[in-house]
Every structure is written in structure tokens, then in C-alpha cells.
Amino acid sequence: MTALAPTLIEPSLQPNITLVLVTVGLVATGTALALDRSLVRVLLGMVLIGNGIAVLYLVISGRAGRAPFVGEDPAAISDPLPQAMVLTAIVISLATIGFLLALSYRLWQISGTDDVPDDAEDARIQRLALEDQTSSTYDPSEESTTTSDELAADDGSPRAP
Amino acid sequence: MSPNAFPVPDLVPLPVLLPLLGAALTLAFRRSPRLQRSVSIAVLAAVVAVAGVLVWQTDVNGPQVLWLGAWQEPLGISLVADRLSALMLLVSSIVTLLVLVFAIGQGQADSDDEIESETPLTIFHPTYLVLAAGVSNAFLAGDLFNLFVGFEILLFSSYVLITLGGSAARIHAGTTYVVVSLLSSALFLVGIAAVYAATGTVNLAQLAIRIGDLPSGVALVLQLSLLTAFAIKAAVFPLSAWLPDSYPTAPAPVTAVFAGLLTKVGVYAIIRTQTLLFPDSPLQGLLMWAALLTMVIGILGAVSQSGLKRILSFTLVSHIGYMIFGIALATPEGTAGAIFYVAHHITIQTALFLITGLVERLAGTTSLDRLGGLAVASPVLATLFFVSAMNLSGIPPLSGFLAKVGLLHAGIELGTPLAWLLVVGGIVTSLLTLYALTKVWSQAFWRTLADAPRSSETAAAPQEGALVGARETTHGSGPGTGPETTTASAVLADANPRTLPRTMLGATAAMTLVGVLITVVAGPLFAYTQRAASDLMSREPYVTSVLPVEVRR
Structure with a gap:
């Protein structure tokens, strides 16, 4: 797997344009939603931004390959490191979104609205x-x-x- | 002592592992508060001891590195304790331990008074220990992604702590805090993705080697994305607005530990990336402007406030500027000054917030409009506040003065016009800090309660406000609720003093004493930070101790 790292810094790494566009679309939509007053929309925006970033990690892992198991040809497998990172990130964002959902429910319970209040x-x-x-x-x-x-x-x- | 007598690197993961195990234990013992308290205190005391050994060992034997999971380097996760990490670890563990003692005192006092506890202990202990683990993990992380995980651990427990109890004000504050933190984490993730795409690694030591080979434009993008993420966490000026809105509403011990530690983890990350990854940074000017604006605008915020907690939150933001100033200078003296300032500021800001917690307990409010006569009510508290306030403002001979002199000296040594501007800004900020805190001193502690603008309500209101020690009852504390809805007022000690619990006072006094102690050991400590800074500047000790020769590329 050590052999993978140098190949990544070669200029031959061509980003997958479809995935880049998906990332851009998700993050842009998410940002628009996150600017809203309602906490639920902010939350949905955050979900979209998080998913967009998860797709970004697919872009940086380079060309798609076989599943990275021991015994596979190292040249044929995809880079496992970004997958490990993005899995961690997905788990963390899942937990945070869950917490934020609880917060917005509590906010609604207290104030009858889920609008982010004035300062x-x-x-x-x-x-x-x-x-x-x-x-x-x-x-x-x-x-x-x-x-x-x-x-x-x-x-x-x-x-x- | 020979380096092989004891496997010191094996100690490196303990500051993360012990609190995590402790969190599991306290969760299991949730029915026995006494057992919870003993476990938490034992765990954090052990972390202090480990951190002490690490400080000593890194100073004698250089950085201590442990590769987790026995992967072939550089694939696994590395934990690295160098002089900087070890010092941060020691200061932060002392602070977490003392704040824990304070919180326990508060919990006990609340149950004695039959007031519902501000810190529901069953959730508090495990969350607090996880927070300690996250802070340690961030300080020890040897790669960017582990740093991210450390940040997430401490942020997640901070979400729970800042909304503890779920009252309206805390939910409002927590909402801002969680969303801002989520955003900064998202930016950090994008930064990590960019770093990995450009270099093929996230290991800090490898990055130190590889980033130098990148085209300068790419390196600049990486630096900016990482700096933005860290600047949000450290509350550097344009990105600092979230802090004074979210910290003041949390329970006193929580605010104290947040103010002391969380922003400093961001500052630590900036120091680490700036010195290790981007030593020839083209962004010194930008950082200097950010430092200047953070200092001046932050302190102007503090001057305009009338609540003690908010004043302190703004001084917290403002003094982050000093540390950024030191980092921006990018000289060994500047970095050493910044590290010393971090150590000083963690202790002093925590002490001040603990004192605020005691003020709130004594008077029932932290609003300057309704405080007075505290010096009579509790001379001990007044002394503690006075020492800490003078320390923060940088009055000689206290450590705040020494830390500021170190930074200003480094700035004058650099001698560029911008550096001179920052020196002036630093002095002005120091004076304005003194002004803001003297205002607190003269109003809350020195004048009589009768002179307070809203003390008249106290005399005129024979209803619940007249009960000694009555807590504030705010009806409908949502936004737009005017102060008129408050019926109770601060009542002070003249009739029947509400005594301060000894544990809380003791923890606060100990915290203040640690601040004074930094003054006493300033000489050796400054020498230590200078050694730490020269390590950081040369980068070589870090890289060679982390990476074996064959993977050093």
C-alpha cells in the first residue's frame, strides 16, 4: 500500500468530473439551505454539505479500483485511506446531525418555532x-x-x- | 536516567485512553455519584502525572512517538508528544482537574441547598472525561486526520455540556455553537481532502517534507483552508462572533473549561501547522492583521458590555490575538512568546470564569448593573478576582506582564512597520483590558450595592427578590423579553450571607494560584518554551523522531 502514495502525486491523477459536479451541487444547495432562518433547513443544509464532502473524498481517492483486500494486486485496488477517512467523517456527521435534530426539537418545544432567534x-x-x-x-x-x-x-x- | 529504563512512548496514549476508560466507568457507575467522582478525579490526576512525566521526558530525550496498531510506518496513526504538546497537555490536564473539583463542589453544594443541580452529574462526568480525552488527542495527534478526530471528540462533548439542562437560553446558544462547529469541521475536512489529494499523506511529519515540493499556489490553498478551519475554532477575529454568544450561558465550570481549553486547541493547531507544514508562509502579513483586529475589536467588545460573563468572553477573544501575533511573527522568540502566552492564558481565563461562577453564586447575577459590595461580602473572592484581573491585564510582576513583554519584545525585534503596529495594538489592548476589568472591580466589588443602578429594585421589591440568596427567576427568557420581566434581584450579604462552598472556593483559589505560580517559574518556563520554539522552527527533531529514515520522503 505504500506504493500507492507516490502514484497519487503524479499528475496522472485525473479528477472524476461527474463526482466533482455532484460535490459542487450538493455543497452549493447545502450552503443555500444553511443560510435559512429555520433550524431544520440549516440542518438539512449541513447534511447536504456533509454528503458533498463525502463525495469529494471519492474524488481524491483517484481512479476506482477493486476492493482493497490483502492479496489483491496493489495496482488494481482503489486507495483505501480516503475510504477509511470518509467513513469516520460520515459516522461523526451522523452523530452530530442526530444531536442537532434533538436540539431543534427542543427549540420547537420551548419556543413553538424552529427559527434561529435574533441575537x-x-x-x-x-x-x-x-x-x-x-x-x-x-x-x-x-x-x-x-x-x-x-x-x-x-x-x-x-x-x- | 537511561532512555531505555522505561518505555516512555508507551505513556503517550494514556492521556487519551485514561479519560475514555474513565468515561466508560463513570457511565457504568451512574447510580453512585460518589464512585463517579472518585473515578473522574483519579483519572484526571493520573493524566496530570503522565503529562508531567512527558514534559520532563520530551525535554530530556526529545519527542516521544508511538505508532498505534503496529502498522508499517508511515501507514498507521502516530501519537507524538514533543515539547509543545507535552506542555499543552500538562497545563490543560491541570485545568481540567481543578475545574472538575469546582464542578463537584458545585454539585454537592447544590444538593445541600436543595437547588436542582446546574450540572446533572450523571451526564456531566462521562461527557467531561470525553472532553478531556478529545483535548489530549488533539494535542498528541501526529496526523491531520487524527487531529480532526480529536477536534470532533472534544466538540461533541462540548455540544452536550453547553446545552446541559436544555433551558431556552442554552438551547439558543447551543444552536449557534453546534452549527458553527459543524461548518468549521466541514471546512477542515475539505482541507484534509485537498492536502491528501496534493501530497498523498496526512501524516504531519511526511507533510512537512512533501509540502515544500508543491507549487506555491497549491501550498497556499492548503494553508488557507486549514487556517480558516482552525481560525473558527480559535475564534480569530472575522470568525470569532460565535464565541461571546455561546459561552456565557453554559454552567460556570463548563464555561471555564471551554474558555481555557477549546480555543487554545485551535491556537495549538495553528502553531503546529504554521511551523511544521508552512514554515516559509506568505501569510505572515494576513495573520498579523488578523491578530491586530482580534485584539482591538475583541477588547472594544469587552468594554461595551455590562455582563461579567460577556466581558470575559470578549477578553478571551481579544487575547487570542496575542497568540496569533506571536505565531505571525514566525521567529523563534515570537513562537516562544505565543506558547508561553497560551500556557498563561489557559490558567488565567479559567480562573476568571470560575470566579464569575462564584460571583453568580454569591449574588445571584453576573450583570454589573445589579452587583455591588462583593468585596465586603467575600474578601477572599475579591482578592482572587483582583489578582486574576491584574494578571490578565498584564500588570507587573504577574505572568500576564511577562507573557506580553515576551511577545512585544519579539515584535520589536522583527521591527517591520506592521510588527510595530501590532506592538502598539498589544499595549492598547492591554490597557483596555485593564479598563474593562477595573470597571468590573469598581462596580461589582468596590461600590456598595445601593449604588448599583438596579439595586433600588432590590429594596423596593419585598416579594421573592428579598429572600436572601433567591435565584433569579426569569419568566420567558426568550429573545425580545425585556429586563422588565425579571422580578428577582441580587441580594447581598448584609442580612444573612450566602456562604461560598469551600470546595468551589478552594478550586478557584488553586486555579488562581497556578496562574501566580507561572509567574514564579517564569524563568524556567520561558527557557522551556524557547527550546520548544526552536524545535518547532528547525522542524528536524519532529520529523526525524516520527519517521524512520527509509520512509522520510
């Missing part, structure tokens, strides 16, 4: 900037505005309602 802190700073005011921390006479996430973090019991 409350960002909005607060923008409002202060628009009003040309300093943060209330500097001016005790000013009515206070505390970040909603710090308030939420103060909540000692993160239990389900």
Missing part, C-alpha cells in the same frame, strides 16, 4: 448606538438594560418547564 445582545448594542447613548453601566441615572442571555443564565435551574 438580543447585538440588538441592544445597535439600539444604544442609534440612540447615541452610552451603556447604562456608565450612567447610573439611566434606566438599566441587561442582556437577556445573562438574565437567562442567572436562572439557576435549567430544568424543563
